[in-house]
Amino acid sequence: MTISTSAPNGWLPLEDALHNALSHVQPVVEAEAVMVGDALHRVVSEDVVACVNVPPADNSAMDGFALYASDSQSALPLQVVDTQLAGMPLREVKLEKGQAVRIMTGALVPNGADCVVMQENTTRTDTDVVINKPAMPGENIRRAGGDIATGATVITAGTQLTASHLVLLASMGIASVQVFRKLRVGIIATGDELKTAGETLASGQIYESNRTGTRALLAAEPVEITDFGIVADDKTALSEVFTNAAHTQDLVVSSGGVSVGDADFVKELVASQGDIGFWKIAIKPGKPFAFGRLGNAVFCGVPGNPVSAFVTTQQLVLPIIKRMVGAASEQVIKPLTIKATLTTSLRRRAGRKEFVRAHMQKNAYGDYDVVPLAKQSSGVMTTVTQANCYIILPAECSEIPEGNSVTIQPFSLLETQ
Numbered sequence: 001m002t003i004s005t006s007a008p009n010g011w012l013p014l015e016d017a018l019h020n021a022l023s024h025v026q027p028v029v030e031a032e033a034v035m036v037g038d039a040l041h042r043v044v045s046e047d048v049v050a051c052v053n054v055p056p057a058d059n060s061a062m063d064g065f066a067l068y069a070s071d072s073q074s075a076l077p078l079q080v081v082d083t084q085l086a087g088m089p090l091r092e093v094k095l096e097k098g099q100a101v102r103i104m105t106g107a108l109v110p111n112g113a114d115c116v117v118m119q120e121n122t123t124r125t126d127t128d129v130v131i132n133k134p135a136m137p138g139e140n141i142r143r144a145g146g147d148i149a150t151g152a153t154v155i156t157a158g159t160q161l162t163a164s165h166l167v168l169l170a171s172m173g174i175a176s177v178q179v180f181r182k183l184r185v186g187i188i189a190t191g192d193e194l195k196t197a198g199e200t201l202a203s204g205q206i207y208e209s210n211r212t213g214t215r216a217l218l219a220a221e222p223v224e225i226t227d228f229g230i231v232a233d234d235k236t237a238l239s240e241v242f243t244n245a246a247h248t249q250d251l252v253v254s255s256g257g258v259s260v261g262d263a264d265f266v267k268e269l270v271a272s273q274g275d276i277g278f279w280k281i282a283i284k285p286g287k288p289f290a291f292g293r294l295g296n297a298v299f300c301g302v303p304g305n306p307v308s309a310f311v312t313t314q315q316l317v318l319p320i321i322k323r324m325v326g327a328a329s330e331q332v333i334k335p336l337t338i339k340a341t342l343t344t345s346l347r348r349r350a351g352r353k354e355f356v357r358a359h360m361q362k363n364a365y366g367d368y369d370v371v372p373l374a375k376q377s378s379g380v381m382t383t384v385t386q387a388n389c390y391i392i393l394p395a396e397c398s399e400i401p402e403g404n405s406v407t408i409q410p411f412s413l414l415e416t417q
């Protein structure tokens with residue numbers, strides 16, 4: 001599956017890397033029924049067709065009086081003949097001209113009535129009601145099937161369910177929904193220097209943090225994560241864990257060991273157990289990102305530097321996961337960018353598309369201003385937490401004067417991916 005580029009440095013543009021990776025992964029096909037209450041973030045495997053009308057019958061949108069709209073044109077009192085509460089069945093009798101029925105929001109509209117006048121526009125006596133504001137036929141009546149009509153396709157296959165979809169399903173009385181099975185994702189951290197929280201650090205050691213980031217970034221995806229822990233930079237140990245992961249997972253995400261150091265064995269081992277499609281991308285941070293196959297599993301090797309791991313998980317691993325969980329194409333890569341004005345000039349070395357940690361805020365005109373944060377090293381996580389967006393700089397760009405318009409990716413939009 002070698003995916004090459006004509007770029008002299010061998011770095012694949014991000015768009016090409018993503019396009020190629022997505023064309024080499026297959027969505028899961030197995031589906032299962034899950035209770036609607038448990039289906040948040042799952043991807044529906046078949047169209048959901050309405051089996052009922054919502055609402056099931058004409059009902060009132062207001063507390064007030066049901067009547068003939070033609071009777072509302074004069075200020076003559078109408079005789080109040082009945083009360084209709086939500087939940088009451090409809091009476092057989094038909095409303096006559098000159099009559100009205102006291103009605104509550106959600107109650108069925110009596111036979112004959114063609115409008116509901118809200119009570120604020122009426123004057124009530126013991127037996128009668130006077131309509132103070134003429135009404136149009138149909139006013140304040142919610143028609144049967146007005147929201148959902150029987151037979152309509154309300155959710156299409158490939159939709160990743162949000163809270164509003166669950167409400168819609170529940171409103172049709174649907175208890176369970178067919179969704180693709182969860183994707184099995186194995187996560188691995190590689191590195192002799194890595195320790196887990198709670199352990200004491202010896203000289204040269206650091207706390208491992210990338211698996212925490214991966215888990216959190218994948219929290220809103222239909223994945224079942226298996227944590228293979230921290231594996232030392234040891235070919236035998238790594239090979240054993242990779243073999244195990246390859247046999248049990250759909251996707252393996254490992255961090256670290258993908259660069260050119262003496263202990264960077266990941267690419268070599270993946271190549272021996274599968275295939276490396278590409279491993280150098282023209283983005284900053286995140287250049288040494290490896291994509292390929294590990295046995296039958298898809299493999300993503302994110303760089304060890306925490307910010308590089310974070311950014312490549314957002315920009316590459318998440319779209320790959322979206323494709324693998326069966327999400328429809330338009331949900332896989334969203335163009336979640338807007339324009340903002342750079343409030344300070346920016347200089348850098350051209351060559352890689354860069355995701356610059358930055359802070360955006362609304363200006364007096366209602367547009368956005370954006371300022372890059374000072375520390376952009378791949379090891380500095382604090383500026384990811386201080387930032388609320390990335391400025392996305394094209395690979396060829398080296399200097400941007402203050403006041404120029406730049407493309408930004410707000411974190412709030414990324415979170416809904």
Ligand SMILES: Nc1nc2c(c(=O)[nH]1)N[C@H]1C(S)=C(S)[C@@H](COP(=O)(O)OP(=O)(O)OC[C@H]3O[C@@H](n4cnc5c(N)ncnc54)[C@H](O)[C@@H]3O)O[C@H]1N2
Nearest residue numbers: 189191207208209210256257258259264287303304305308
């Ligand atoms: N000669 C070159 N050296 C490097 C290059 C290069 O092109 N030529 N690329 C640099 C870039 S860019 C990156 S990014 C890193 C990526 O290297 P690796 O993926 O091999 O990662 P490691 O060397 O294993 O670790 C890098 C860095 O991150 C720390 N780390 C690793 N894993 C974790 C973890 N799970 N939690 C927290 N921190 C982690 C590790 O201790 C290192 O400090 O390579 C550059 N070098």
Ligand code: MOO
Nearest residue numbers: 285286287308378
């Ligand atoms: O790409 Mo590395 O991720 O620049 O630090």
